[in-house]
Amino acid sequence: MKSDEKAVASPSKLEDKTSDALSPKRIDAIIAKHLGKPGQLLGLLENLQSANKYKYLPKETLEYVSKKTKVPLSRLFSIVTFYAFFNLKPQGKHTIVVCRGTACHTKNSRKLLDAAMTILELVPEPDAEKIFLTTLDKEFTLKTVACFGQCALAPVVEVDGSVHSNMNQEKLRRVIGDIRAGGTAK
Numbered sequence: 001m002k003s004d005e006k007a008v009a010s011p012s013k014l015e016d017k018t019s020d021a022l023s024p025k026r027i028d029a030i031i032a033k034h035l036g037k038p039g040q041l042l043g044l045l046e047n048l049q050s051a052n053k054y055k056y057l058p059k060e061t062l063e064y065v066s067k068k069t070k071v072p073l074s075r076l077f078s079i080v081t082f083y084a085f086f087n088l089k090p091q092g093k094h095t096i097v098v099c100r101g102t103a104c105h106t107k108n109s110r111k112l113l114d115a116a117m118t119i120l121e122l123v124p125e126p127d128a129e130k131i132f133l134t135t136l137d138k139e140f141t142l143k144t145v146a147c148f149g150q151c152a153l154a155p156v157v158e159v160d161g162s163v164h165s166n167m168n169q170e171k172l173r174r175v176i177g178d179i180r181a182g183g184t185a186k
Contacts, residue, residue, distance in 0.1 A: 020053045020090070021060040031068055041071065041079060045086060054090035054138070084145055092134045092141035094179050096120075096159050101147030103154040112155055115169040116142050119176050140176075160184070 022030075030051065034044040044065070049057050057080055066073040080086035098104075098113045113131065117124065120140050122133040131144045150156045153165030159175055178184070 021058045021064075022048065022051055024064060026051065027061060027064055028068065031065065041069075041076075042083075044069075045076070045080060049086060054092075055095075056087035056090050059088075089132060090134065090138070092138050094139060094160050095141045095143070096157065096176070097143050097145050097148075098131070099146075099148045099150070099154070099156045099158075100144045101151065101154075103151035104147075104156055107155040109155040109157075112157060112167055112169060112172055113142075113144065115172055116157075116176070119173060139180075 027048065030047045031044060033047070034040040037043065045057060048061055048065070049055055052058070052061070062076045062080070063073060065071070066076055080088060096116055098109055098116060100109055100113070116122075117131075117133070120133075120135055120142055122135065122142055124131055124133060131142060133143070134141045145158075148156050148158065148163065150163060150165065153163075155167050157164045157167045157172060159179075164171065164175065
């Protein structure tokens, strides 16, 4: 990619290019592991998402689960759209989530979000309230969340499941650089 080009990753384009639903045999094994256990649906959906290469729940997977478990598809969609943990779109190998709650906003989380977009060469859709962008190489997904509930630590950014408090642009640049260099989010 030329240095003056920006990667615009459209979720719909990513979905068209990825055929990554789990095999029925694999889904059946995960269903069997959770049947009859407390919280079986949440555990089942979490395992299915984790087993997916792009860490999301394709529509085909949810339709299959609905058929096999006799849980209405509408109920499965209610669950995966209620909990922010679940994804209905493909994720990059690394996920960066910027909190946009009031405390984080007042501590300049918008500047962190803009910095992350610049570093990752992502361009948001115009007037997007929520951000969900994946780099074309599928290495990073950048998204926003309304609140992590870590207001005393604002601004907060989660990188690959690790919460980073009192984040600033330089720390964010360093974390992304470390990941690109083959390290982990410290």
